[in-house]
Amino acid sequence: MFKFKILYRDNQSLARLGIIITPRGVIPTPVFMPVGTQGSVKALLPELVAALGYKIILGNTYHLLLRPGPAVIEMAGGLHKFMHWKGLILTDSGGFQVYSLSGYRKITDEGILFRSHLDGSEYFLTPEVALDVQLKLNSDILMVLDVCIPYPASREETAKLTELTHRWAERSLNYWQGKGKGKALFGIIQGGMFEDLRKRSAQFIAEHPFDGLALGGLSVGEPMEIRNAMIEAAIPFLPEDKPRYLMGVGTPLDIVEAVIRGVDMFDCVLPTRNARRGSLFTSQGMISIKRSEYKEDFTPLDPECSCYTCRNYTKAYLRHLFLSKELLAYTLLSLHNLTYYGRIMQEIREAIRRGTIFELRDKLKELYEKQPQEEENGSN
Amino acid sequence: MFKFKILYRDNQSLARLGIIITPRGVIPTPVFMPVGTQGSVKALLPELVAALGYKIILGNTYHLLLRPGPAVIEMAGGLHKFMHWKGLILTDSGGFQVYSLSGYRKITDEGILFRSHLDGSEYFLTPEVALDVQLKLNSDILMVLDVCIPYPASREETAKLTELTHRWAERSLNYWQGKGKGKALFGIIQGGMFEDLRKRSAQFIAEHPFDGLALGGLSVGEPMEIRNAMIEAAIPFLPEDKPRYLMGVGTPLDIVEAVIRGVDMFDCVLPTRNARRGSLFTSQGMISIKRSEYKEDFTPLDPECSCYTCRNYTKAYLRHLFLSKELLAYTLLSLHNLTYYGRIMQEIREAIRRGTIFELRDKLKELYEKQPQEEENGSN
Numbered sequence: 001m002f003k004f005k006i007l008y009r010d011n012q013s014l015a016r017l018g019i020i021i022t023p024r025g026v027i028p029t030p031v032f033m034p035v036g037t038q039g040s041v042k043a044l045l046p047e048l049v050a051a052l053g054y055k056i057i058l059g060n061t062y063h064l065l066l067r068p069g070p071a072v073i074e075m076a077g078g079l080h081k082f083m084h085w086k087g088l089i090l091t092d093s094g095g096f097q098v099y100s101l102s103g104y105r106k107i108t109d110e111g112i113l114f115r116s117h118l119d120g121s122e123y124f125l126t127p128e129v130a131l132d133v134q135l136k137l138n139s140d141i142l143m144v145l146d147v148c149i150p151y152p153a154s155r156e157e158t159a160k161l162t163e164l165t166h167r168w169a170e171r172s173l174n175y176w177q178g179k180g181k182g183k184a185l186f187g188i189i190q191g192g193m194f195e196d197l198r199k200r201s202a203q204f205i206a207e208h209p210f211d212g213l214a215l216g217g218l219s220v221g222e223p224m225e226i227r228n229a230m231i232e233a234a235i236p237f238l239p240e241d242k243p244r245y246l247m248g249v250g251t252p253l254d255i256v257e258a259v260i261r262g263v264d265m266f267d268c269v270l271p272t273r274n275a276r277r278g279s280l281f282t283s284q285g286m287i288s289i290k291r292s293e294y295k296e297d298f299t300p301l302d303p304e305c306s307c308y309t310c311r312n313y314t315k316a317y318l319r320h321l322f323l324s325k326e327l328l329a330y331t332l333l334s335l336h337n338l339t340y341y342g343r344i345m346q347e348i349r350e351a352i353r354r355g356t357i358f359e360l361r362d363k364l365k366e367l368y369e370k371q372p373q374e375e376e377n378g379s380n
Numbered sequence: 381m382f383k384f385k386i387l388y389r390d391n392q393s394l395a396r397l398g399i400i401i402t403p404r405g406v407i408p409t410p411v412f413m414p415v416g417t418q419g420s421v422k423a424l425l426p427e428l429v430a431a432l433g434y435k436i437i438l439g440n441t442y443h444l445l446l447r448p449g450p451a452v453i454e455m456a457g458g459l460h461k462f463m464h465w466k467g468l469i470l471t472d473s474g475g476f477q478v479y480s481l482s483g484y485r486k487i488t489d490e491g492i493l494f495r496s497h498l499d500g501s502e503y504f505l506t507p508e509v510a511l512d513v514q515l516k517l518n519s520d521i522l523m524v525l526d527v528c529i530p531y532p533a534s535r536e537e538t539a540k541l542t543e544l545t546h547r548w549a550e551r552s553l554n555y556w557q558g559k560g561k562g563k564a565l566f567g568i569i570q571g572g573m574f575e576d577l578r579k580r581s582a583q584f585i586a587e588h589p590f591d592g593l594a595l596g597g598l599s600v601g602e603p604m605e606i607r608n609a610m611i612e613a614a615i616p617f618l619p620e621d622k623p624r625y626l627m628g629v630g631t632p633l634d635i636v637e638a639v640i641r642g643v644d645m646f647d648c649v650l651p652t653r654n655a656r657r658g659s660l661f662t663s664q665g666m667i668s669i670k671r672s673e674y675k676e677d678f679t680p681l682d683p684e685c686s687c688y689t690c691r692n693y694t695k696a697y698l699r700h701l702f703l704s705k706e707l708l709a710y711t712l713l714s715l716h717n718l719t720y721y722g723r724i725m726q727e728i729r730e731a732i733r734r735g736t737i738f739e740l741r742d743k744l745k746e747l748y749e750k751q752p753q754e755e756e757n758g759s760n
Contacts, residue, residue, distance in 0.1 A: 039700060041705040068675065069699040076678055076696060084692045118645040295448065298456055312464045314457060320419060320448040327710055 002141075002184035002211050004029075004243045008353060013374060014235060014262030015352045020243055022140055023182045024080075024088050027055050029243060029264040030352075032255065032345045034338055038063045038071075039083045044338070045104060046085045052335070053308075055344050056088035056140075056202075058267040061133050062097030065123065066116050070136035078138025093130040096216075096248065101149035107147060109164065114363035121151065128175045129166040130284045133144050135179060143214060143247075144172035148189040158192035161313045162276040165216075166204050172334070173208055184211035187244060192217060193226055195233040202234035213238050213268075214245040215263070219254070228257055235262040242273040252281065252344045253368040256361045259348055271337035276330045278322050281340040285367040289333065307339035308332075382521075382591050382642075384409075384566035384623045388733060394615060394642030395732045400623060402520055403562045404460075404468050407435050409623060409644040410732075412635065412725045413470060414718055415652065417451075418443045419463040421650050423710040424718070426465045432687075432715070433722050436468035436520075438647040439511055442477030444571065445503065448495050450516035460516025463720050470521035470647070473510040473568075476596075477608060479528035487527060489544065496610060507548040510557045515559060517717040522560060523627075524552035531600040539573035545570045545596075546584050553588055564591035566625060573606055575613040582614035593618050594625040595643070599634070608637055615642040632661065632724045633748040636741045639728055651717035654712045661720040665747040669713065674699045687719035688712075 001023070008017040020028040034049060036057045041049050049057065059079055064070065076082040079089055095112070100107055102114040129302045130145035146165040149158050169187050176185050187210035191198035193263065205213055215234055218227050238244055245265035246258045255266050262320030271281065278289040282302035289301070302309035302316065309318070309332040321329035344364075351360040381403070388397040398409040414421045414429060416437045421429050428533075428682035429437065439459055444450065456462040475492070478485055482494040490504030502693055510525035526545040529538050548609065551566050556565050566581055567590035571578035585593055598607050617622055625645035626638045635646050651661065658669040670683075680690035681698065689698070689712040701709035731740040 036703045038704045038706055039697070040708040043711075045708070045711065063704075067704055068696065072676055072696055074702070075676055076694065082694070082697050084697075296452055296455055314449065314456065314462075316452055317419070317462050317464075320452070324418045324443075324447055326418055326420045327707060328420040328425070330707055331423075331425065331711070 003183065004212070004241060005333065006240065010352045010355065010357055012355060013230060013260040013357055015348075015357050016257045016262065016264065016329060017242065017349055017352050018141075018264060022088060022184070027088065027299065028349060030255070030259045030348050031056065032341050033265065033267040034341075035060070035267055035269045036083065036085070036089075036270075038067065041334075041338075042276065042292060043327070043334045044272075046083065048308075048335060049085075050087060052338050053346075054087065054338070059089050059091045059137060059139065060094070060097060061091050061130060061137070061143075062094035062101070064091075065094060065125075066118055067135050070133045073138035074138075074341070078136075080085050080138065084154050088140040089138055090245055091134045091135070091139040091143065092247070093135070093143040093145040094125055095130075095146050096148050098125060099150075107161075107164070109167070111145075112147075122284060127172040131172060131175055131179070131185075135183075139183065141184045141186060141212070143186050144169050144188055144210075144286070146190055149190060149192045149217050149222075151193065151217075151222055151370050153192050155194055157292040158190075158197055162190040162192065162197055162201050166201070169205060169208060169210075173210070175247050179239045186210055188214045188216040188247070189234050190217050191230070191234070193222055193230060195229060198233040199237060201231055202237035206237050206239055211244055212243040212265070214247050214265075216247050218246065219248045219250055220266075222247050226252065227254070228261065231258055231261045231263065238262075249369055252341070253361070253364040255344070256348055256357070256364050259352070260357055260361060271341045272334045275333035275337040278333065281337050282331060287324050289312070289315065289319050289329075291319075301336055302340070304335065305339065305343075307336050309336040309339075346352075381562060384592070384621065386620065388560045390732045390735065390737055392735060393640040393737055395639045395645070395728075395737050396642065397729055397732050398623065398644060402468060402564070404520055405435050407468065408729060411436065411645050412721050413645065413647040415440070415647055415649045416463065416469075417464070418447065418678045419459060420643075421714075421718075422656065423707070423714045424652075426463065428688075428711075428715060429465075429702050429718070431465060432718050433726075434467065434718070435466065436470060436611045439469050439471045439519065439717075440477060440680065441471050441476070441510060441517070442481070444471075444517060445474060445505075445513050446498055446504060450513045454516035454518075458516075460518065468520040469517070471514045471517055471519040471523065473514070473523040473525040474505055474625070475526050476528050476650050477540055478505060481529075484539040487541075487544070487561070488637070489547070491525075492527075499522060499637035502561060503564075511552060511555055511559070513562075519563065521564045521566060521592070523566050524549050524568055524590075524701060526570055526596050529570060529572045529597050531597075531602055533572055533574065535574055535577075536579055538570075538574055542576075542577055542581050543574065544572040549590075551589070566590055566592040566594050568596040568627070569614050570597050571610070571614070573602055573610060575609060578613040579617060582617035586617050586619060587732070590622070592623040592625055593644070594627050594645075596627050598626065599628045599630050599648075606636065607634070611641045611643065618642075621702070631748055632721070633741070633744040635724070636737070636744050638733070640737055640741060652685055652714045655713035655717040658709075658713065659722045660713060661717050663747075666717075669695065669699050669702050669709075671699075681716055682720070685716065685719065685723075687716050689716040689719075 191201035283304040571581035
């Protein structure tokens with residue numbers, strides 16, 4: 001059985017400490033889920049991801065639908081077994097990648113017709129198909145198919161696509177009956193960048209018996225203020241006793257801002273993608289390992305970090321590996337960034353308990369508002 | 381102190397079991413050294429390489445000279461510390477890569493003028509510079525600079541370049557006096573593909589007080605029969621009590637053939653490079669992970685292998701990772717191939733002890749003569 005329990009509520013913000021209980025394990029919230037796009041958290045052995053304390057990762061239905069296909073993963077005994085991951089897996093519905101990667105798409109009431117970005121072959125994704133695929137992957141937490149709304153979009157278009165998302169949510173629930181024993185199905189709130197549409201969508205999705213509630217269509221290029229306003233619009237309509245998941249977000253600052261507003265779950269490619277681009281999160285802010293000043297810098301990436309990479313390697317070495325395009329660079333830097341995110345989540349949970357979440361937010365603001373970020377969106 | 385001891389001699393072949401004793405560790409021979417080109421055994425954490433039982437790896441002086449440069453590695457405290465490798469390191473002299481990678485080279489009596497393949501900048505490599513660089517890297521076993529002879533080459537050119545290699549060997553020994561405490565310096569036998577020149581070179585190098593003796597300029601495209609003939613020509617002139625190293629070789633079959641002829645040490649990019657190209661060594665011979673028949677094959681790469689990859693992943697998953705260009709593919713496949721090589725070396729040592737080296741050779745011949753090999757040369 002899937003359960004969510006709130007253990008503690010912050011009395012200065014909407015932040016809460018909780019646990020998600022599933023047959024496969026227990027997860028403290030607020031939680032960050034590393035992204036394992038195509039059945040692998042890029043460049044990392046699953047044991048390393050687990051050793052960093054991560055108990056849940058995200059898999060991308062779109063990517064796995066195209067390659068190797070749900071039939072192969074089902075025959076393998078599900079995605080956990082296929083990829084040798086002993087923790088939990090949440091899968092998205094594929095809607096976001098259809099929107100961001102697929103070259104051709106046609107949305108009808110029935111579903112989305114799209115072409116694979118790999119070979120141009122045609123797929124028809126419906127709410128039912130999205131669940132079927134995720135059931136074959138054997139995910140622990142499944143997401144309903146929603147319609148991603150372009151940014152910017154008119155009010156009219158946003159309203160229309162949000163309504164469609166709602167109809168698909170109901171179809172998903174109907175189809176779900178009796179299917180996912182021990183699994184959880186999350187609904188997705190749309191509403192684009194319009195407060196009233198967000199509220200209406202939150203209200204609609206909250207009225208339905210989903211196991212958790214996600215905020216979709218954010219982190220698509222909008223300013224942080226707008227994103228935060230959209231979260232604020234939706235949250236009051238959501239039941240207290242269900243986990244809230246902000247999809248595809250974000251930087252450490254984005255995350256703490258959302259936690260303050262009552263969000264419990266996050267996923268983002270940022271730590272791993274930035275690592276592969278040589279961009280590292282540290283207690284001093286972002287650093288680029290490419291910088292020539294690190295050529296003879298024999299200190300670790302972050303003096304306050306005790307990750308495997310920081311314990312055993314210097315900036316000079318990591319810069320050398322990165323500039324030499326050595327594959328080990330991506331492993332070591334990804335390890336570091338995921339360690340950083342794990343520590344931030346722990347700090348967030350501790351700050352909630354201690355009533356110091358705003359201090360933590362201000363610290364992260366200091367660190368991350370000064371510097372331009374690498375692009376931060378997309379679950380690829 | 382560097383020491384080599386023979387523990388057991390095969391009485392049907394020239395194969396011998398030995399140990400190399402150094403201040404940093406003891407290595408059983410025959411030994412295979414994985415290649416860590418640019419300060420990393422590609423795609424593998426050093427702990428994983430060590431966990432496979434490897435105690436010595438090879439570093440490429442040419443690559444490290446160009447990037448990050450010997451000064452950086454010296455400041456880092458040497459290559460072991462720089463790359464977090466606790467085992468031994470043998471470094472080549474750079475001569476082979478100057479020959480195979482550098483666009484421009486001019487050989488004089490003094491040394492080799494060449495341009496970096498990275499940025500075209502000019503370097504002048506002499507026997508003394510080659511040792512200086514390796515001393516800065518803090519290698520345990522250093523190689524003298526030799527002149528790589530093109531294949532095919534005329535007798536005249538081969539003789540001329542072999543003579544130059546000999547003069548450089550003597551210069552290297554002179555320069556070495558009092559420098560490499562606890563370290564070993566190996567001489568390199570040239571002589572191209574001419575038996576008498578090989579003999580003369582072996583005789584010349586063997587007369588000098590090197591700690592070990594290497595066969596250079598083989599595995600440059602010549603047929604296996606010629607290579608084996610060149611080994612046979614040289615070996616009788618080499619002292620029994622020094623390790624013999626066949627540089628850049630080779631396939632499991634190449635290795636066992638050389639062991640039978642009295643060789644103790646090997647290095648090759650084959651296991652790691654083949655892995656990155658999806659080509660795997662198994663108890664059934666080579667397989668390509670790309671093959672469509674593996675799409676739904678949920679068995680391990682090799683049913684007789686107990687490596688981490690074979691214990692935890694299926695061909696279907698590895699094929700998926702490889703076709704998706706997931707970085708983890710290179711790690712998992714490299715781990716498997718290096719495990720295979722480690723096991724082959726263990727089988728070779730056991731076969732020497734049991735007097736069954738020819739049976740092992742025949743088994744490997746059966747496996748590897750049928751199939752075309754991936755290109756097998758080059759320490760890149």
